[in-house]
Amino acid sequence: MSTLPRRTLGDTGLQVSQLGLGGFHQVEIGQSLVTQIVDRYLEAGGNYVETARSYGGGVSEIKLGRALQGRRHQVVLASKTGQRDAEGAWREINETLQALGSDHLDLLLYHGINDLETLDRLAGPGGAAESFARAREEGLVRFVGASSHWPLVLIPAMERLELDAVMHWVNYLVTCNYPEIYARVAPAARQRGCGIIGMKPLGDGYLYRSVEPAFTYALAQEVDVLACGFNSLEMLEADIAAVMAWERPSDAALQQILADAPELGDYVCRQCGACHLPEADLPRVFELEGKFDQQMIDGRPTDAPDYALRQRLNNWFDNRQRAIELYKPLCSRVQALLEQNATLPACPYGIDLRYKLRMAHAKLAGSGKFPAGEFHF
Ligand code: SF4
Known part of the structure; x- marks a missing residue:
């Protein structure tokens, strides 16, 4: 045996x-x-x-x-x-x-x-x-x-x-x-x-x-x-x-x-680096979003077991405040990118970078202004 x-x-x-x-x-x-x-x-x-x-x-x-x-x-x-x-x-x-x-x-x-x-x-x-x-x-x-x-x-x-x-x-x-x-x-x-x-x-x-x-x-x-x-x-x-x-x-x-994982889907950044911009280090923004809530809150409907797990785990490690502090040097650059409606690269994992960037920024900048109608803590 x-x-x-x-x-x-x-x-x-x-x-x-x-x-x-x-x-x-x-x-x-x-x-x-x-x-x-x-x-x-x-x-x-x-x-x-x-x-x-x-x-x-x-x-x-x-x-x-x-x-x-x-x-x-x-x-x-x-x-x-x-x-x-x-x-x-x-x-x-x-x-x-x-x-x-x-x-x-x-x-x-x-x-x-x-x-x-x-x-x-x-x-x-x-x-x-x-x-x-x-x-x-x-x-x-x-x-x-x-x-x-x-x-x-x-x-x-x-x-x-x-x-x-x-x-x-x-x-x-x-x-x-x-x-x-x-x-x-x-x-x-x-x-x-x-x-x-x-x-x-x-x-x-x-x-x-x-x-x-x-x-x-x-x-x-x-x-x-x-x-x-x-x-x-x-x-x-x-x-x-x-x-x-x-x-x-x-x-x-x-x-x-990593590509197929249902838990990552077309929302969680795999840190491939392809969307790094001179104006702002977007992979770092999404990494900090990961430290904030494990990239679990994506503002989309989901089934009950998944929802319950996300509610329980998204702040399990209590690293939110640190993520917010680490985001401060990036905050104004991301804000400018969003306001200018800048063209963002395509993500090989099919992530809608504009939507994701708005979500990550709203969490980390602490504004609470999430994409309308799509976000619930
Ligand atoms: S291109 Fe996609 S997977 Fe790669 S770093 Fe950017 S968001 Fe993450």
Whole structure:
């Protein structure tokens, strides 16, 4: 029987299955189902189990700890703390170990380092880094990593926190919204020998129609393990099947996935660069729109599941204000383009650039003046 293939987590040497079990959504289901999911995951050759102290206030750790009883040695076990000071981090590390029923973690991550101020606190006097180092010295933790929803912060974090692994999004939607992940963050991680843990390969469920292409795309990126939030046996089976069937796609096949993706359609910018103008960097405008709302609000009618997901996810990462700030140097140039009714290039993905530019500008300039009758928050 074939099992989930493994990759090496950077220079840690840990062998991790390409499909990881992410613990966030285990909070939403009962213990019996969590145990069934863990049973099936291990049976399929899965061995990367990751959670966080904050998931359900420890509930995810408790459920996974129970499900792993007697099998702790079969998995690479990871958790995260969002505590920023040494005292809080030390307390949570010990709470995590108790909840998981383990005397050590293979990987402990700083949870959600999203800005430089947080990084300063973590790395400064009395910061959580002191407890991470102590935990390592005392054998409570083998390796250290960090996750982020503003991935560029991971570059200085790798250096200042001596990280062994980083965790950021890996899916084809996020490629359109955070192109810096593969242009800058992943290369920097590899240069340091850091492992790369991809989160949200199915975009928090937004790519639910596209499980196979989503995994085909995600596993072709620079990544060692994809932590996925399956919380039903059906979802787990679909993910296992997609990962087991994976073969490295050609560049053309990857481009085709981006072209065909129903979630991207003729609205989401693929960052091909073809509409860059001397007057204004339009790909950057659309990238910032992606940071604002993942380019999910397109002002068009859609079906109920899609609408519900967009409503839930469009500001999930709370990066709107930053996108607005970054847009300020571009704002007057885009305004002028729109007022002059300038001719815009054709987009190879069929995106109506004038409409999209009006939408992006309205969001990022904060005017609230969206194309008439077409936009609802
Ligand atoms: S031409 Fe289309 S896909 Fe390419 S950067 Fe512009 S909007 Fe994006």
